[in-house]
Amino acid sequence: MSNLFFELKEGLIISLRAIRDNKVRAVLTTLGIIIGVWAVVTMSTAIKGIDIAFQKGVASLGSDNLYIDKWAWFNSDIPWWKMRNRRNIDMEDYNKFKDLAKLPIATAPSVITRQGIKTRKHSLDVVFCTGTTSDYINTTNLTFQEGRFFSNTESNSSRSVVVLGSEIAKKLFPEGRSLDSQVKIKGHPFKVIGVLDEQGSWVMGDFNPDKQVFIPIGTVFKYFQNETFGSIVINVRAPNSQMVSPVKEEAIGVMRQVRGLSYSQENDFAINQQGGLLSEIDKTVGVIQVAGIFITGLSLFVGAIGIMNIMFVSVKERTKEIGIRKAIGANRRTILGQFITEAAVICLLGGFIGLLLAVITSLVINKFLPTSIQLDSVMLAIIISIVTGILSGFAPAYTAAKMDPVDALRYE
Amino acid sequence: MSVINLEHIAKIYQLGSEEVKALKDISLNIEQNEYVAIMGPSGSGKSTLMNIIGCLDTPSKGSYIFTGVNVSEMDDNELAEIRNKEIGFVFQTFNLLPRSNALHNVELPLIYAGVPTSERRERAKQALENVGLADRIYHKPNELSGGQRQRVAIARALVTQPSIILADEPTGNLDTKTGEDIMALFNDLFKLGNTIILVTHEEYIAEHAARIIRLRDGLIEKDENVTKRVIPDHNGSI
Numbered sequence: 001m002s003n004l005f006f007e008l009k010e011g012l013i014i015s016l017r018a019i020r021d022n023k024v025r026a027v028l029t030t031l032g033i034i035i036g037v038w039a040v041v042t043m044s045t046a047i048k049g050i051d052i053a054f055q056k057g058v059a060s061l062g063s064d065n066l067y068i069d070k071w072a073w074f075n076s077d078i079p080w081w082k083m084r085n086r087r088n089i090d091m092e093d094y095n096k097f098k099d100l101a102k103l104p105i106a107t108a109p110s111v112i113t114r115q116g117i118k119t120r121k122h123s124l125d126v127v128f129c130t131g132t133t134s135d136y137i138n139t140t141n142l143t144f145q146e147g148r149f150f151s152n153t154e155s156n157s158s159r160s161v162v163v164l165g166s167e168i169a170k171k172l173f174p175e176g177r178s179l180d181s182q183v184k185i186k187g188h189p190f191k192v193i194g195v196l197d198e199q200g201s202w203v204m205g206d207f208n209p210d211k212q213v214f215i216p217i218g219t220v221f222k223y224f225q226n227e228t229f230g231s232i233v234i235n236v237r238a239p240n241s242q243m244v245s246p247v248k249e250e251a252i253g254v255m256r257q258v259r260g261l262s263y264s265q266e267n268d269f270a271i272n273q274q275g276g277l278l279s280e281i282d283k284t285v286g287v288i289q290v291a292g293i294f295i296t297g298l299s300l301f302v303g304a305i306g307i308m309n310i311m312f313v314s315v316k317e318r319t320k321e322i323g324i325r326k327a328i329g330a331n332r333r334t335i336l337g338q339f340i341t342e343a344a345v346i347c348l349l350g351g352f353i354g355l356l357l358a359v360i361t362s363l364v365i366n367k368f369l370p371t372s373i374q375l376d377s378v379m380l381a382i383i384i385s386i387v388t389g390i391l392s393g394f395a396p397a398y399t400a401a402k403m404d405p406v407d408a409l410r411y412e
Numbered sequence: 413m414s415v416i417n418l419e420h421i422a423k424i425y426q427l428g429s430e431e432v433k434a435l436k437d438i439s440l441n442i443e444q445n446e447y448v449a450i451m452g453p454s455g456s457g458k459s460t461l462m463n464i465i466g467c468l469d470t471p472s473k474g475s476y477i478f479t480g481v482n483v484s485e486m487d488d489n490e491l492a493e494i495r496n497k498e499i500g501f502v503f504q505t506f507n508l509l510p511r512s513n514a515l516h517n518v519e520l521p522l523i524y525a526g527v528p529t530s531e532r533r534e535r536a537k538q539a540l541e542n543v544g545l546a547d548r549i550y551h552k553p554n555e556l557s558g559g560q561r562q563r564v565a566i567a568r569a570l571v572t573q574p575s576i577i578l579a580d581e582p583t584g585n586l587d588t589k590t591g592e593d594i595m596a597l598f599n600d601l602f603k604l605g606n607t608i609i610l611v612t613h614e615e616y617i618a619e620h621a622a623r624i625i626r627l628r629d630g631l632i633e634k635d636e637n638v639t640k641r642v643i644p645d646h647n648g649s650i
Contacts, residue, residue, distance in 0.1 A: 006524075006529075010523050017511055324508075325509075325524075327501050328520055328521045332488055332489055333489070409468070
């Protein structure tokens with residue numbers, strides 16, 4: 001046992017010395033490993049970031065929510081033209097639904113219009129304006145930086161009040177103090193009554209509350225009637241995740257009743273869930289994964305060949321040394337271990353450089369994604385480097401180990 | 413006690429279709445604390461014999477009993493262990509590791525023997541001191557003179573306290589004066605009870621030994637005890 005330890009230590013010393021003597025060669029050799037480790041760590045960091053952002057986004061909008069819409073949001077079997085020909089869902093439908101559905105803890109209608117917003121100094125060309133009622137806040141987990149959501153009275157009487165998403169607030173009021181200020185949406189003055197906290201859910205795309213403003217739904221109909229998608233969406237919140245499916249069943253029943261559908265008619269609405277978003281995200285993640293694994297695999301393969309090549313050269317160059325070591329008592333295992341250790345150390349060096357590059361890359365990614373390099377991807381990088389080293393070092397090391405000491409000593 | 417016992421040793425190399433008999437039939441016995449020189453012209457088989465005695469190679473025929481153990485049938489790893497523990501090599505070209513300092517070179521066989529660090533360092537320093545290099549232990553081979561390099565190699569050979577010291581033309585790369593110093597060192601080692609086997613083709617080097625074995629064409633031509641001359645010590649006194 002102690003023998004093995006000394007041999008390993010000796011192997012490490014020899015490796016470090018050999019690398020020090022051939023610095024440029026060692027670094028060039030490990031280029032493949034550097035790229036491989038960089039790719040795998042960056043990939044897992046990016047995926048982790050997307051995952052965290054998604055979880056956060058779903059949480060901010062409520063993870064137990066259903067959205068009743070004329071349109072199915074995600075891949076649906078129903079053809080597009082069929083959905084287009086469906087009757088719009090209107091406020092009357094919503095009010096009936098609200099009365100009849102007993103299971104949801106909150107429901108709110110929402111309608112989206114894209115408008116330009118201006119203050120005296122700043123303006124934004126296109127902002128998603130969500131028109132809804134005071135109940136909306138109960139269907140989400142949105143929190144406020146300052147101010148409040150609009151009240152029942154404000155929403156019922158279609159007042160010109162607006163709640164700003166954090167990013168919109170930052171752009172319109174870079175110097176702060178947005179509360180009680182006036183903004184103009186398509187020329188109509190609105191009073192800012194609240195600013196949301198940053199929800200950090202960029203993966204939600206158009207659903208990202210950071211990039212939206214919220215105004216009473218009546219106000220939307222009053223000013224922008226012809227600039228909405230026509231149909232409203234009913235946000236339905238289930239009490240908890242176990243209740244999502246009963247709430248969905250009830251919603252289907254209630255909606256059929258509200259829409260006056262007979263047995264033979266199929267649903268003319270869709271019940272959407274955020275879970276559907278997940279499959280969209282998975283597609284993105286899948287692309288990153290495939291690309292990452294491809295780059296990693298290819299560069300590790302090329303890297304391994306490079307290491308193997310350089311190790312063969314190293315063994316050849318040091319034939320005499322191998323002969324000397326064998327003459328004074330190094331056995332096959334010792335020589336094998338020495339060269340495998342050397343290959344592993346070179347790869348590990350490449351791994352660390354790759355990791356360093358990945359850290360720098362992740363700092364860049366961090367500007368878009370709330371994430372940092374995870375310990376497990378560091379471990380993965382180290383393990384990958386060592387394993388690559390051992391695998392690619394084996395053949396050259398074996399050649400060295402089975403050298404005949406007499407021939408090796410004679411080699412000049 | 414007999415340290416080396418060779419019985420009808422033959423070594424045959426296959427060079428293409430041709431068989432080369434480097435050693436034909438060698439039998440010899442070397443006792444503990446003998447000082448033996450093996451001589452012969454090139455092609456006589458003395459290198460092959462040295463390789464076999466040094467357990468670097470195995471014979472094609474015959475038996476080799478080394479310190480009571482049959483080594484002619486051993487595999488690579490067993491031979492490595494014998495070389496490590498029982499044989500101290502001194503080569504014509506010194507064969508030191510160029511990137512390691514003197515101390516590390518001398519420590520190396522002890523590393524392979526699994527000797528703990530502190531003991532190893534102590535023994536290596538002692539061995540270097542014994543060959544008169546106490547002040548050169550951190551020098552690398554290229555910072556040492558030829559004679560000093562050979563002394564490092566001798567220290568490396570001695571550090572494991574081997575049963576035999578096997579020196580292959582140890583003065584071949586040294587000038588006459590330095591060569592004589594090295595031979596004087598061997599004489600001292602012999603007096604201290606070591607068994608020394610010297611391979612050389614130089615008559616005046618072989619004369620340091622008490623017994624000369626002459627090889628020719630793979631056979632022992634002559635095996636004689638020579639009258640030991642009085643050899644002056646290091647300092648020239650008798």
